[in-house]
Amino acid sequence: MDKNTLSENIFKVKTESDFNRLALEVYNYQYNHVSLYKQFCDTLNRPAPQHYSEIPFLPISFFKTHQILSDEFSKEDVLLFKSSGTTKSIRSHHYIADVNLYEDSFNKTFANQITEPKSAIILALLPNYIEQGESSLVYMVDALIQQSEDDLSGFYLSDIDSLIEVIEQAKRTKKKVVLFGVSYALLDLAEKKIDLSGVIVLETGGMKGRRKEMIKEELHEVLCEGLNLKHIYSEYGMTELLSQGYTNGTEYFTPAPWMKVLIRDVNDPLHIRNDGKTGGVNIIDLANLYSCSFIATDDLGVQNHNKFKILGRFDQSDIRGCNLLVNS
Structure with a gap:
């Protein structure tokens, strides 16, 4: 073949x-x-x-x-x-000969397991990935943001106050709201004690040397309490893979x-x-x-x-x- x-x-x-x-x-x-x-x-x-x-x-x-x-x-x-x-x-290096394979993979999986991007507002709190550059995660999330075709969708570096304001606006719409976040940045957000009920918070990555490492159960417990959520979603993905897996709160x-x-x-x-x-x-x-x-x-x-x-x-x-x- x-x-x-x-x-x-x-x-x-x-x-x-x-x-x-x-x-x-x-x-x-x-x-x-x-x-x-x-x-x-x-x-x-x-x-x-x-x-x-x-x-x-x-x-x-x-x-x-x-x-x-x-x-x-x-x-x-x-x-x-x-x-x-x-x-x-x-840093690992992954050479991508056919980016269409990557796009087809993440588009199909996100739509099947999370939501159709066109029906969602997609936000990203991924500061270290953007700072380091050449990130497959940033490429994926950017593509999903573009597909959402919503002015509220976008990336946020460390401006948590602006992100909170946008989330409040997004929650007033009838669209699903999805927030991708690296673990340490989500903890920064959780310390604000804000209400993200109804938002799909999708934890990915880790502390990146910014905070003490935590087991996933402890991390999710802290995030749920600080963000008023019943559960946190997670993504299993890495630079070396072009496909992902997601949890739906389990x-x-x-x-x-x-x-x-x-x-x-x-x-x-x-x-x-x-x-x-x-x-x-x-x-x-x-x-x-x-x-x-x-x-x-x-x-x-x-x-x-x-x-x-x-x-x-x-x-x-x-x-x-x-x-x-x-x-x-």
């Missing part, structure tokens, strides 16, 4: 067999065209996979140290996203249909466990067609059918998000 056919079929996945078939096709494409991934697979010296669970998962740290891009493209001709982080951290993320989460044994990273226990989070993201779709993240989590919960991170990893290491 050529790359154009692969690209067209990603968002047509409906069944488990559809996913398995396409995942194996994407694996074959990336093995033959992404040199680093081929080297990684050859080093493992494993039999050719017959099921997506047998496909080798590339450690996410390689996005910090290597160029991961199909040899059919040049890095000078593609879009580059870089991860956020503290001043001491090395602890579990629902991935996009072209995305799959598998849990690996913390002591044997080549073993996928199916016992509902804590392990390392492996992600298959078929939208990552021209980089690597099979990634072993630094997150710890558990799986519940087609949903997953993030419990923490491996202690040797850079801090990302608001989760802390927990014991398996």
